[in-house]
Amino acid sequence: MPSQKTYTVEEAKKRIERYCAYQERCHKEVQQKLRDMKMIPEAINLITAHLIEENYLNETRFAKAFARGKFNTKKWGKQRIVRELKVRAIGQYNIKIALKEIPEDAYLQTFEALAEKRLQQLTSEININKKKKKLADYLFYRGWEPELVWGKVRQLS
Known part of the structure; x- marks a missing residue:
């Protein structure tokens, strides 16, 4: 050894x-x-x-970079970002600051684009209820808010 x-x-x-x-x-x-x-x-x-x-370590700077990065590259919603920051023992104050890094209009545009992309992947699903469930599960896993997800799911009828 x-x-x-x-x-x-x-x-x-x-x-x-x-x-x-x-x-x-x-x-x-x-x-x-x-x-x-x-x-x-x-x-x-x-x-x-x-x-x-020496400013090598800055929790606020980390939280902001983390939120920006996960939103821009992984298309995570705010709930997933908050959950992951809490796992890393980031305080509520820094989490609030980090979420301000995500512009609201870009957030909603990303949500729409992600939902549409997922719907395109679900074209083979014939059962509308299964399609709704798969879409909702996908968006919830990515950390998007329930009101956004259910609003999108209701559009499928």
Whole structure:
């Protein structure tokens, strides 16, 4: 069994700085990475404080980038984004700020485009109720709000 490499606080600090510079990270990810590096709790707190002071780690910036990214690339709705941010231990204040990154008109346009695209994929489904259920399940999984989803489903009659 290969031995686990050990790091000094300075080595760990440099490594984690690169880790954070590569892409936005949340506190939870960074602390897990440090635990994986077998750092002791005191060192983890010291390094986390250093990263925050040096602006490598910024929860608000992470939340905003996360919300923009997941909306633009994965077409996630606000509910899914909120759920995923909560899993990453992001506070309610930062979640609110992050959701403001998504323009309302772009949000609704994306929803319509996603729903239409999914409907095109469901052309082979003959049973209208099954078609409605598949569309609703797909949109809910992506985290879109119930009023939007049910409004779209009601249009299929």
